[in-house]
Amino acid sequence: MEDNMKEYSVLFRARTYRFIPLFLLILFLSTLCFSNAFADIIIDNGAAGTSYTGTWSVSGGPSPYGTNSLFARPTATYTWSFSSQPAGAYEVFMWWTYTNTRPTNAQVDINTASGTQTVYINQQANGGKWNSLGTYSFNSQGSVTITASSQVLSGGTIAATCADAVRFVYTQPVNQLPVAYIDSIVPSPASATDIITFTGHGTDVDGTISSYVWNSSIDGVLGYDPILATGPLSEGVHAISFTVYDNNNAPSKSVTQTLLVGNTQIENIYFCDGFDGGGVIWPSIVTMLQSLGGAVQNSDGSWKYTDAGKGVTYYIYQVTSPAGMEAALREEGSHVIFNGHANYGLGATFTRTNQGRNAVKYVDDDLIVNISTDMVASNIPGLIYSQSYPNWKPIYKNGKSAIMPYDFGDPNGPPPYNYYLTYKIPGDNTLYFIERPDGSFIERFASSRRPAWDWPYGEGVPPDPNVESERQYFITNPAPYWNKCEFKGSWSWTRSTVYGGGWGGGTTSVVVYHYKASGGTGLNTATWTVVVNAPGTYDVQAAWFDNSTHATNARYTITYSGGSVDVIADQRTTPPGVTPHTLMSHSLGQYYFDKGVYTVALHDGANGRVIAQNITLMDVNNSRNRIRVSDQDFYKSHLSGGYYGSYTILSAKGVTIPNEDLKYKRLFYSSCFSAEYFLGKFNRGKVYATFAHTGGWDNPCADYLKRYLQGQTDDEIYAWINSVYPIYEFYDFNQYPPSHQ
Numbered sequence: 001m002e003d004n005m006k007e008y009s010v011l012f013r014a015r016t017y018r019f020i021p022l023f024l025l026i027l028f029l030s031t032l033c034f035s036n037a038f039a040d041i042i043i044d045n046g047a048a049g050t051s052y053t054g055t056w057s058v059s060g061g062p063s064p065y066g067t068n069s070l071f072a073r074p075t076a077t078y079t080w081s082f083s084s085q086p087a088g089a090y091e092v093f094m095w096w097t098y099t100n101t102r103p104t105n106a107q108v109d110i111n112t113a114s115g116t117q118t119v120y121i122n123q124q125a126n127g128g129k130w131n132s133l134g135t136y137s138f139n140s141q142g143s144v145t146i147t148a149s150s151q152v153l154s155g156g157t158i159a160a161t162c163a164d165a166v167r168f169v170y171t172q173p174v175n176q177l178p179v180a181y182i183d184s185i186v187p188s189p190a191s192a193t194d195i196i197t198f199t200g201h202g203t204d205v206d207g208t209i210s211s212y213v214w215n216s217s218i219d220g221v222l223g224y225d226p227i228l229a230t231g232p233l234s235e236g237v238h239a240i241s242f243t244v245y246d247n248n249n250a251p252s253k254s255v256t257q258t259l260l261v262g263n264t265q266i267e268n269i270y271f272c273d274g275f276d277g278g279g280v281i282w283p284s285i286v287t288m289l290q291s292l293g294g295a296v297q298n299s300d301g302s303w304k305y306t307d308a309g310k311g312v313t314y315y316i317y318q319v320t321s322p323a324g325m326e327a328a329l330r331e332e333g334s335h336v337i338f339n340g341h342a343n344y345g346l347g348a349t350f351t352r353t354n355q356g357r358n359a360v361k362y363v364d365d366d367l368i369v370n371i372s373t374d375m376v377a378s379n380i381p382g383l384i385y386s387q388s389y390p391n392w393k394p395i396y397k398n399g400k401s402a403i404m405p406y407d408f409g410d411p412n413g414p415p416p417y418n419y420y421l422t423y424k425i426p427g428d429n430t431l432y433f434i435e436r437p438d439g440s441f442i443e444r445f446a447s448s449r450r451p452a453w454d455w456p457y458g459e460g461v462p463p464d465p466n467v468e469s470e471r472q473y474f475i476t477n478p479a480p481y482w483n484k485c486e487f488k489g490s491w492s493w494t495r496s497t498v499y500g501g502g503w504g505g506g507t508t509s510v511v512v513y514h515y516k517a518s519g520g521t522g523l524n525t526a527t528w529t530v531v532v533n534a535p536g537t538y539d540v541q542a543a544w545f546d547n548s549t550h551a552t553n554a555r556y557t558i559t560y561s562g563g564s565v566d567v568i569a570d571q572r573t574t575p576p577g578v579t580p581h582t583l584m585s586h587s588l589g590q591y592y593f594d595k596g597v598y599t600v601a602l603h604d605g606a607n608g609r610v611i612a613q614n615i616t617l618m619d620v621n622n623s624r625n626r627i628r629v630s631d632q633d634f635y636k637s638h639l640s641g642g643y644y645g646s647y648t649i650l651s652a653k654g655v656t657i658p659n660e661d662l663k664y665k666r667l668f669y670s671s672c673f674s675a676e677y678f679l680g681k682f683n684r685g686k687v688y689a690t691f692a693h694t695g696g697w698d699n700p701c702a703d704y705l706k707r708y709l710q711g712q713t714d715d716e717i718y719a720w721i722n723s724v725y726p727i728y729e730f731y732d733f734n735q736y737p738p739s740h741q
Contacts, residue, residue: 041090041168043080045070051400052078052163053393054148059162061097063128069097069164074150074487078163079399083141087113088173091135092144096162098127103149103159111143111397112136113174115366123162130167137174143398152490156521178204180244180252189260195231196259198222202244202252211245215254235262237315258331265312267335270328271701272319274340274348275357276671277388281339281701282318288702289316292709305709314709320350322369326657328664329371335666339701341387344378344647345677347371347656351389360389363402364655372656373680375404375416377445377639377647381632385493394635394650402650406636407478414465416638416649417473418445419453423683423733431459434679435737436691437729444680445649448475448639475638475649481531481597482636483629489524489604491517491612498545500582516612522555522605526612528629530600532593537620538627540600541585543613546574551606559598560591571611585616593617656681668704670694675729684733686714692727700725 043049044066045056054076059069070078092110096102102123110117110133119133133144148161183199190196202209214222217239222230238261241254260266273280286303289295295305303316319325325348328336340348348369351357360367383392394402405415421434421442433441433454443452453463453473463470494516517524532538540558544550550571557566567588574580588600600615612631619625637646659681668688669678675689682689688704700721707717718730735741 038086038170040170041082041085042165043082043167044165045078045163049081049083050079051081051398052076053395053401056163059097059099059160061099061102061127061162064097065095065165069095069162071099071160071162072148073158073160073489074148076148076161077145077393077395077399079143079145080166081141081143081398081400082168085138085140085168086170086173087137087139087176089135089137089171090142090168091171092133093130093167093169094121094133094144094146095130095165095167096121096123096127097164098124099160099162100124101153101157101160102127103151103153103161105151106149106159106161107147108133109145109147109361110134110136111145111399113139113142116361116397127162135171138168141398142168145399150490150492156490156519158489158524173206175246175248175250176204176206177250178202178207178209178244178246178252180242180255182240182242182255182257185240185257185259189262190231190233192235192262193232194261195229196233198228198230198240198242200226200242200244200255202226204244204246207247209244210247210249213243213245215241215243216259217241233259233261235264237261237266237268237313263311264306265310267312267314267333268328268331269314269316269335269337269705270319270324270331271316271705272325272328272336272338272340272348274325274338274350274671275352276340280352281699284699284702285316285318285705288706292706307709307711310711316705322348322350322367325350325369329657329662332663334664336664337668337670337701337705339670339699342671342674342677343368343387344382345372345376345673346378346383346650346652348671349389354388357388358391361391361393362395362397363650363652364396365392370652370656371678371681372652373444373678374651374653374656375444375649376652376677377649379645380635380648381630385632390493394648396655402652403635404638404649404651406638407476408465408471408474415474415476416445417453417463418443418448418450418475419462419473420444420455421680421683422455422459423679425736426734431455432737432740434683434731435739436675437738439739442676442679444676445475445639445647446676447647450475477636477638479531481529483529483531483627484633484636485526485528485612485615485629485631486634487524487526487612489517489520491524491526496545496581498581498583499579500545500584516609517604518549518609520604520606522603524604525601526631527599527601528615528631528633530598530615530617530627530629531596532598532617532627533595534619534625535592535594536622536625537590537592538617539590539620540588541616541618542569542588542600542602543583543585543616544569544571544611545581545583546572546578547581547609548572549609551608551610553606554610555603555606556588557599557601557603558588558591559600561594561596562592565589565591572608583613585614590620659683668701670699670701679731687731687733688718688721688728689731690727691729694727697725697727700728 056070056072059071061069104122104124105120108119144166149159151159153159180202186197198214212226214228216222218234218236238259239256240259241256243254244252271285273282289303297303306313328334405412422431463473552570552572554569554571602612615629617627635648638649640646665685667682672693675691721728
């Protein structure tokens, strides 16, 4: 008997049961076998399938599952993952241990087949036993993640969240939906008199295909056979969809292919109206189209514009979802225009509401159109606070970290490396460097100060960390200490409109993020670690803004070469001659620092709120030598420099859209630094991309589209955009680079 089968001994007394029908006996036995066909999946802390962020320590709580349980305080996470299991419904259980410091509202995220489901648990009850979190459908894998609660218990204690074990109990199979495939549409394009043959098929991993449906967006249902010959069809652009049904009459997702019938050329233009911190751009596109003679709005909200002289009809669609943008990029011959945040090269989002942005949590989140290169340098605090994804973390949905190694010898693989962006011309298998108009090559991580790998062995062969001469290309940061900020206890971040965006006063209203704590016992701290490389006397400065609710006795503890000192700061009173509510740096005194690692700590236990913002060490003899540590510096960086400061490099391999799936012919990508970020992905067709920050420039999307529809050449469009928006560059990846022409 297999290991995952349970053995049953069933005794039947002939005289008592001899009249039971045989089929009932068979049904009874099959029910026993089926209900126990799959063993429970139990994952204890520390076992294979677990991962975590932050610091977890062994708990003294009684009755753990297995050897022990763990505990942590904000904002650590612990994840239990399983894979290679039968798809179906599983009841999920969690085991924790009890202490009187456990939270009553710990957040648990369950990664299911339909997305992430969140529940909240009371760990002050039902400790030392299995507790059901509900029943959920999973594919072949899933995970459960608990986040250390920031709950403040009575007496001011921060809750200690427990991570012990998770159990998945298989309850029933789930019908796997069939998959439909369009094999061919012949001829395509077709004339107005052609008989057209549609060929498709379907697959079903747990059953059979029972029926088929072909549908046209213009002519409706075309037929019900896998191979269908019909026609003629109406002239125009048909969206041909094909759907298959399994033996449970469950439909597949429809697959779609465009078919042109008639002589008019068709071009689909998709305007992807991404989130950029402002309003939608589509109204300006509509206003522009209304100004063009002959533009007509369709019933679905799209627009149609025909250039009779060129014999081309353009259909212009607004796209407002990740799925829509991915479909546009994958459509053969499409023309895609995007406006929105680059998200430091991670990809595009369409989350315009606070609720939507709060739902973005992972590197491989379904709310992100991941169009990054396989390695992406992200400013993590910027993603969380500036781009406003407050629940995002540099992890995957399975709970594993996406941060690439910082040094050689890491069991997770080699560190990231700098390299030149490349492309291939259609029909030519040679790898060419992408050349800027000035003849220079584009480096993926130019601010790394590492030489760029130039692919001497051909496509897809990275530098070898075991070859000494090739180690120079890798981006490493083996330092055991780095500038960072850590919070202990109950702190919350918020944003306030203040004055002084330039740190010296002023009257510009800006939005800043800060941590705040009120009351307490003095044990809750914000601690900035500062690495000093150049010995000298530094003026230690702390940033805050005055407010009537702030403390007059905020206590900072500074360590320096001579020991440590406590400094009391008044964060409530407005300094003389300064506009009230001004964010600025305040001196905490001058101290001598040898080369080494030091800390500045801010304590609660004051007579009001204490504000944790930036800490700066300013060399009193060299104002250019400045060390600034933000309250948002939580993660170690791989590199510093560039427009946004420090970057941590993440792995998006297997997450980003494969290059071979992209089928567009034209792309206009309006976001910050889109050339460096995305040309390693968007290296086909004709592309407009930026090499600078787009802030402060008017949006050019409507003007670009108008000039394109009016028939201007790319030379004319490029000359215009350089005269008005001199941050864009044009690349034709159908042509050889300038140095080869």
